[in-house]
Amino acid sequence: MSVPVRSLRLADAREAEDLSAFLARLIHYDRAAAVRLQAQGAALAVFGRPPSFEVLAVRTARLVEPAHLDVTVSAGELLESLGGEEFVVPGAVTGPPWAGVLPPRGGWQELPGLPDVSAMRGAVAAAVAEFRERDEALPAERRTRAERDQIGREIWSRTVGATGLPLRAVHAAQSLGFLRPGMPVELLTTGAWLRLRTPFGSVAVRTGGPLGSLPVSPRHG
Numbered sequence: 001m002s003v004p005v006r007s008l009r010l011a012d013a014r015e016a017e018d019l020s021a022f023l024a025r026l027i028h029y030d031r032a033a034a035v036r037l038q039a040q041g042a043a044l045a046v047f048g049r050p051p052s053f054e055v056l057a058v059r060t061a062r063l064v065e066p067a068h069l070d071v072t073v074s075a076g077e078l079l080e081s082l083g084g085e086e087f088v089v090p091g092a093v094t095g096p097p098w099a100g101v102l103p104p105r106g107g108w109q110e111l112p113g114l115p116d117v118s119a120m121r122g123a124v125a126a127a128v129a130e131f132r133e134r135d136e137a138l139p140a141e142r143r144t145r146a147e148r149d150q151i152g153r154e155i156w157s158r159t160v161g162a163t164g165l166p167l168r169a170v171h172a173a174q175s176l177g178f179l180r181p182g183m184p185v186e187l188l189t190t191g192a193w194l195r196l197r198t199p200f201g202s203v204a205v206r207t208g209g210p211l212g213s214l215p216v217s218p219r220h221g
Contacts, residue, residue, distance in 0.1 A: 050172060108189065166205060173201075178198045
């Protein structure tokens with residue numbers, strides 16, 4: 001039976017390494033990043049929001065024993081606690097607004113039309129190059145935050161293939177190390193949510209409302 005816990009044990013060292021890598025990526029973009037932890041049974045889900053991408057990133061991990069937990073904590077403190085498979089859950093922090101709007105657990109259905117990984121990575125590379133080219137072409141009097149935001153919004157709001165998935169979601173997946181050559185990917189939907197799922201993590205975007213600002217400049221991870 002699941003019971004409330006303040007410490008968790010991951011299934012093996014690889015789970016700890018992968019979760020640590022995910023947290024390090026989030027902290028790379030935001031040193032004050034927070035993550036929401038949800039443990040149900042023998043599965044742990046870690047939700048984070050890398051700044052500027054307007055998406056939620058999700059990393060799951062297997063637990064040795066069933067647990068029940070739902071708390072928002074500092075990503076940095078959690079990373080420090082992950083010295084091995086067993087770790088102490090840090091104290092709760094005041095969650096950012098996004099932490100209260102998570103994708104549903106069930107009801108997901110696969111959508112067709114998603115290009116392969118190679119094509120998606122190519123689209124991100126082309127978009128990064130386009131942003132740089134258009135940014136460099138701006139005359140000095142127009143090189144403002146608002147002008148660059150407009151360029152970024154136009155580029156990263158484009159949809160991927162025959163889907164409604166915005167390109168910024170693919171950009172986020174690649175920057176977080178989720179989108180790797182030769183690995184399978186799926187596009188899922190439920191309600192107002194779209195989810196790009198890979199073996200290394202998922203990126204979810206809420207099409208019915210914003211989660212934050214759009215990227216101003218290309219991100220690299």
